[in-house]
Amino acid sequence: MSWISFDGGSTLGHRGSEDGVILLDEEHTAGARVTLEKCDRVPFAITFGLYGNMVHTVFIGSxxxxLDTFRAIKTNLEELIAIWPEKDAPADRVSRFYAAISDFAQRF
Structure with a gap:
């Protein structure tokens, strides 16, 4: 499992979900994505998510x-991927996973 350029880097320089220019766009092979945009209305936006589970955007001033937040988000997404429950996981494991997602989104 690793991070790769999303869509072979074809999104770089194009407009992203926050209408900024995409500077970095990476996808984790296990099902996550994080995108950094330079925006007009806010300096920077980072949108990130776990496929099928959550998507969240934060706005950054410098x-x-x-860049520091982008790296931290990737690390935290890897931690979520490590505890991502399988399809038939027990309810308590699924509950812990979604609690971890909630904590993660609140930190960012």
Whole structure:
């Protein structure tokens, strides 16, 4: 499992979901994505998600903070992927997973 350029890097330089120019766009092979945009109305936006489970956007004021946050989000997404329950997982494991998603979204 690893991070790769989303769609072979074809999205870089194009408009993203927050109408900014995409600077970084990476996908985890296990089913996550994180996109960094330079925007007009806010300096930077980072949109990230776990396929089929959540999507969230944060707005950042500086380039360095956006790069640091981008890296931190990737690390945290990897932690969620590590506990992603299989389809028939027990209810308590599924509940812990969604609680971890909630905590993650609140941090960012």
């Amino acid at each position: 380039e360095q903070e956006s």
